[in-house]
Amino acid sequence: MRVLTTAVAAFAAAALGGCATTAPPPGTAVQNTPVQSAPIQSAPIQSGRTKSLPKGLDSGRNDAAYASTYQPLPSRPTALVDATIFTGTGERIERGVVLIRDGRIEAVGAAIVPPASYDLVDAHGKYVTPGLIDAHSHLGVYPSPSAPAHSDGNELTDPNTAGVWAEHSVWPQDPGFNLARAGGVTTLLVLPGSGNLIGGRSVTLRNIPARTVQDMKFPGAPYGLKMACGENPKRVYGNRNRAPSTRMGNVAGYRTAWINAADYGRRWDDYRAKVDRGDKADPPKRDLQLETLVGVLNGEILVENHCYRADEMVQMIGIAREFGYRITAFHHALEAYKIADILAKEDICVATWANWWGSKLEAWDAVEANAPMIHAAGGCAIIKSDDPDVIQRLNQEAAEALAAGRAAGYEITEGEAMKWITLNPAKAIGLDKETGSLEVGKRADVVLWDKNPFSIYAKAERVYLDGAVAYDRHDRRYQPKSDFELGQGAGR
CATH class of the missing domain: 3.20.20.140 (Metal-dependent hydrolases)
Incomplete structure (x- = not known):
């Protein structure tokens, strides 16, 4: 992959918590741009104005005991340029551009000029799809x-x-x-x-x-x-x-x-x-x-x-x-x-x-x-x-x-x-x-493939979740391991 401006988005130690993964090297620069999301909802039975019951006894009461605590990984404004894009809606765009900002899809198309401040990823000859x-x-x-x-x-x-x-x-x-x-x-x-x-x-x-x-x-x-x-x-x-x-x-x-x-x-x-x-x-x-x-x-x-x-x-x-x-x-x-x-x-x-x-x-x-x-x-x-x-x-x-x-x-x-x-x-x-698709406003869940993803030889080169690099085939910082695997293969 030819990177015109090196991406510096990395896993944040706070987000990953030091457990279930390996962290980036000390001193790696990060920029946290969280995605705004509604809190998780359980499935309460609908009710009107009712007298409050003791905690845990009302089947319609949602105290979010098992609520999502998901936080997006740190991301930066990014442009994937000159790619063949499958948008997920049925459309295929040749020599297209995907702009990612604040964890969301900002723009997708064939005639987009990326802002100079964005991290530019040269995707010539490669393919981009939704996650x-x-x-x-x-x-x-x-x-x-x-x-x-x-x-x-x-x-x-x-x-x-x-x-x-x-x-x-x-x-x-x-x-x-x-x-x-x-x-x-x-x-x-x-x-x-x-x-x-x-x-x-x-x-x-x-x-x-x-x-x-x-x-x-x-x-x-x-x-x-x-x-x-x-x-x-x-x-x-x-x-x-x-x-x-x-x-x-x-x-x-x-x-x-x-x-x-x-x-x-x-x-x-x-x-x-x-x-x-x-x-x-x-x-x-x-x-x-x-x-x-x-x-x-x-x-x-x-x-x-x-x-x-x-x-x-x-x-x-x-x-x-x-x-x-x-x-x-x-x-x-x-x-x-x-x-x-x-x-x-x-x-x-x-x-x-x-x-x-x-x-x-x-x-x-x-x-x-x-x-x-x-x-x-x-x-x-x-x-x-x-x-x-x-x-x-x-x-x-x-x-x-x-x-x-x-x-x-x-x-x-x-x-x-x-x-x-x-x-x-x-x-x-x-x-x-x-x-599920590369449409403006949706979460920037994006995959960069080295070949047509419908080829048996295709591999995912880079995977973005909410606009953050979550996997990179060529950068071990973005190849996390489970704690359960740590120590296996040491010295190799």
């Missing part, structure tokens, strides 16, 4: 090294564990976060596993080195609810002589859960109505499981639904209609191509792979062109990982899907395919207004 977004990850809850002591993604104690939160299992020192950043991933949705009908809440993370999961939580991101249909829950519980043991048992389990949640919400509404009238009333006992489900019914928590078979996806849509919530995305969804028109009409995203199939019967009837077929039907196609290795090469997985789609006769541009790993996953996690 990649993984809409389905288990980093931190199934961290490396893989061991029973680290297996914290599936709470296999009940078919409905809606009360658990993935963030309470995330280990921020998982070396996988650093490897994913080197692959261009700037934001990821970490989900519980798929062993239960309802597995619990997901958490959206900014991919920075951090001491705590709160330091990684994306400010203002909505929570998601992980649900799973098909073989997984019936296999886990059927083998223990417990329900569910069939697909019809699965569906009965979902419906029972939503009935109980609706009743729980009604009881809280009745309590608050009485208090507002000045009547004496005893509040319902707070229930973490039902509280999360009511958040879904109120539209505050997104539904991320593991489901492979086309017929089961349609069943899940029916359940959503019965209880008045909507499904944000089906995950894995290898048979989504069979109902692409239905999913497009329902505005349900499909987070899938190009080449992962055959692990079980419900994953058998797959095609590599699944994502392109969803795209061609006008739907929201996403390439995701569900894997600590695939998350390092989401661009290659998208390229494989694109090639399969073109071989099947679908005329899809690289600019459109870029949406599968940027803007579409941002939509599926409720953050497409903040990130």
Whole structure:
């Protein structure tokens, strides 16, 4: 990379806290330009004027106990010039310029003259994209090294564990976060596993080195609810002589859960109505499981639904209609191509792979062109990982899907395919207004590639989060290591 004016943005010791990463050398100049963000919101049940209950007992009270403490890394005004730019909106710009200021995208285009005060990065012959977004990850809850002591993604104690939160299992020192950043991933949705009908809440993370999961939580991101249909829950519980043991048992389990949640919400509404009238009333006992489900019914928590078979996806849509919530995305969804028109009409995203199939019967009837077929039907196609290795090469997985789609006769541009790993996953996690594309005002999550990112030979040279250099392939100061890795390979 030819740098016309050397960038001096570096990791700040205060931001990184000396834990879970290596710090820059002493005396490295930094300039802190924080991004203004709304505080994280949990999913309170809506209420009117109510008498205050003791702390922790009111399901509608948000004391931000697990609020985001994310702080952007130090950044400087930067211009990436003379690049081929995939904006994430479908557009491709030749010999373009991206201006970054105060952690946001200031301008994108082909006829922009950078201000003289900006750090200029000569990107001639290189490619610039938005930061990649993984809409389905288990980093931190199934961290490396893989061991029973680290297996914290599936709470296999009940078919409905809606009360658990993935963030309470995330280990921020998982070396996988650093490897994913080197692959261009700037934001990821970490989900519980798929062993239960309802597995619990997901958490959206900014991919920075951090001491705590709160330091990684994306400010203002909505929570998601992980649900799973098909073989997984019936296999886990059927083998223990417990329900569910069939697909019809699965569906009965979902419906029972939503009935109980609706009743729980009604009881809280009745309590608050009485208090507002000045009547004496005893509040319902707070229930973490039902509280999360009511958040879904109120539209505050997104539904991320593991489901492979086309017929089961349609069943899940029916359940959503019965209880008045909507499904944000089906995950894995290898048979989504069979109902692409239905999913497009329902505005349900499909987070899938190009080449992962055959692990079980419900994953058998797959095609590599699944994502392109969803795209061609006008739907929201996403390439995701569900894997600590695939998350390092989401661009290659998208390229494989694109090639399969073109071989099947679908005329899809690289600019459109870029949406599968940027803007579409941002939509599926409720953050497409903040990130996922190089548009003015959005977070400056940017990747500089040495080659076309749809090439198997492409590597991310530099990764920016909120306009700050978070990874640089050619500068070891920006190649952080987990504390867990420190000391390994010493002397080499």
